[in-house]
Amino acid sequence: MSITLYGARILKDLTNQELRVLNMVETLLKKGEYAPVEKITTYSGYTEKEVSYIVSKLNKKKLLRRWTGQFVGYTLTFAGFDALALNSLYNKKIVAGVGRAKGVGKESDIYYAIDFEENEIMLKINRTGRASFQQVKKRRDLLKGKFHYSVFSLAELSSKREYEVLMKLQESKLPIPKMLGRNRHIIAMNVIEGIELVKVQNLKKPLKILEKIIEYGKILYNKYNIVHADLTEYNILYDENKDSIAIIDFPQAITTDHPDADLILERDFSHLFDYFGKKWFISPEVEDVVEYIVGKK
Secondary structure (H helix, E strand, C coil), X not given: CCCCCHHHHHHCCCCXXXXXHHHHHHHHCCCCCCEEHHHHHHHHCCCHHHHHHHHHHHHXXXXXXXXXXXXXXXXXXXXXXXXXXXXXXXXXXXXCEEEEEEEECCCEEEEEEECXXXXXXXXXXXXXXXXXXXXXXXXXXXXXXXXXXXXXXXXXXXXXXXXXXXXXXXXXXXXXXXXEEEECXXXXXXXXXXXXXXXXXXXXXXXXXXXXXXXXXXXXXXXCCEECCCCCCCCEEEECCCCEEEECCCCCCEECCCCCHHHHXXXXXXXXXXXXXXXXXXXXXXXXXXXXXXXXX
């Protein structure tokens, strides 16, 4: 496998001291936007000279970013955050190596990887907030009670939510990814076959596929008390060989006791029916389908 994820490529070259300092910076970022060098020194147990040398190396390796103001401080880069998460997944014997990228999006990146038995698996790397802190508004419920947050804590919280939802669904027969493990903002899962529905040009039986999606929505709602909240043609994968679908991307999922659960459910299917109507000329009545899903019909 050719490694295209920088945090994975650089990981093998990091010393234990460098990893320890990266960890210290991450810990200190929970209290402020930057980690002061003097605090890194205090918590790491290294001398000031040693810390200055190590952070300088990590800065050159683009795992930390230096800031100078009222004090000299450092923050993580996403490459540094990736390296910390991948190091933990390696130590837990979940991920042995990382390969090429499968897809890069606004809020997540997908990479092929291998486990310790040389099976191909996939990594979902949450990047929530990478493009803009407007993403924070969409995730504001994740941040309740948080005095300070960063793009890193937001990505981790979003990943944690998705992992917890998918773990709840692991025993179901729904077409969702199988969870293998998680650390920080990275989820390890089995390989999911298929391409995004939006990229499919020839769908054999579009009505049958839409009916399947509605039934999955009904099972999610009634058996597991979950609304996907981002059920779009980008988050449904179609496997042409099996004429089957898989549902992905659950970080925005909510429970049915959410005050806006039914409105969000209606929004999901309204958007999806618009897509099916324009592309395959199938557009059921949203109100009827929502009533069917929630059990009113």
